[in-house]
Amino acid sequence: MTEPRTIKWRQLAAELRAKIQDGTHPPGSTLPQLKAYAAELGLHHETVRAAYKELEREGLVRTIQRRGSVVLEPPVRRRITRGVTITRDPSRGYVFPAASRPDEPWQVHGRPFREAVPALAQVSDEFELDPGAKVLRRRRVTSPAGEPPFQLVDTWLSPEAVKSAPKVADASPGPGGYLDRLEEAGHGPIAWEETSRVRMPDREEAKLLGIAQSIPVLESMIVGTSALTEKPIEVTIRVIPGDRVELTGKLQRGESAQWPVDPVEPPKSG
Template sequence: MTGPKTPKWRQLANEVRRQIEDGLYPQGAVLPQLKPAAEEAGVSYETMRAAYKALESEGLVRSVKRTGFVVLEAPGRRRVTRGTTITRDPARGYVFPAASRPDEPWETHGRPFRALVSAPPVVADHLGIPAGTKTLRRRRVTSPAGEPPFQLVDTWISPDAVEDAPQTAEPSTGPGGYLDRLEEAGHGPMSWTETIRVRAPEREEAQLLTISPVMPILETTIVGTSARTQRPIEVTVRVIPGDRVELVSELQRARSARWPVTPVKQKQ
């Protein structure tokens, strides 16, 4: 809604948003360059830039070097019911709470990446190794078939675990994936903990997900612990653009919240 006290940059952002929604600027189109757009609107360059940056923060456009602000495809938002149950599929192995739907085909964008790279401090802390230790990272960018990149997934496997299960470092980890190979190597049955947070993307993450660098991302970190050593041996970090997903949880009543309410007896 635009009112008399609405800042000019916000009024301009609202107008350009309407033009995008009406199809004047379709997916892939480049918005008018800042200087001529500002002159036509009778505002300063910085005011026009603030309007475009507001649209960028909403995920509607993306600033591309030497091109300008490009209109992005409007992604569908997915409702993800977050449970705490890990299931198993005969073909895929373990299935964690995620955004996929039963029998929905997904595809990989680009080529999956695997290499020994320096473990960042957070991952190193989880694995109990010095920061910078060369650690196996398996990276892939995936989405439902036909959709733009939906998530970037990095799996880090501790050096000791790779030594126990060398196939985890191979291009194909076989039926059930790397988790089955780790458990077969003596670490099963593994257990997992999950942490969820919202943060700003790193530059490389924004590029791989083709999102604005100011678009918040949802990050989930799952840490797998060995039953044999009782130490974490793998860390999987999944990042999803903030405009692509919303989390849903079904709330349960405790006994103290049961209905009908039990009357409180008054002391005589």
């Protein structure tokens, strides 16, 4: 009973996908109003809705209240080489492995802000705080110049960090940013550990990144540990839409996998 409808929504999704790709429905345009389009095609409105949802899952459109299904700019997939080396730029301070190329200009979307808000569970756990405790969060949405939002970056600073280095709470902490202020306050050299995972975004994250909530994201959490207290002092969580990034890294042979392979000597007979 459901197969004919299933075929129809898949066919409709394929037709709309082709129209998006050939520019019939350019980025920023809106797909036809759902019920009117269904009537025009002689289809049930749930069939059209299923086709639109499929395009949303693929990251081709995004449903916006009072506008409908808006066609998105084609995502630019960027490759991240998962290195472990942190470098330093005299003008910017520490530089962590990222998807940017040397000297590539990046832009900020919207206005970065900082505010004490209830910490995420993993953040309060790292800082050994009670669940829901307020922690200073610095938030910004950035991308390479001219591209749609690429990443949402939240930096959480422990109460100890703010107390010992008050400038980390300023809009402009100064040369080298908040990390230099922390190390100058006695927490250097900070040691970092990174953990990555794939998950689904919450509503606010999807809105800030301009994606549907059905698009998985790559989350990278970097925990900075103070050399003074030997406890986490800052946590940075970077969220990147899954359709805009791929991870790469070179594989190396261990000693047991060297070539040519050492011949195996046959067992000696009695």
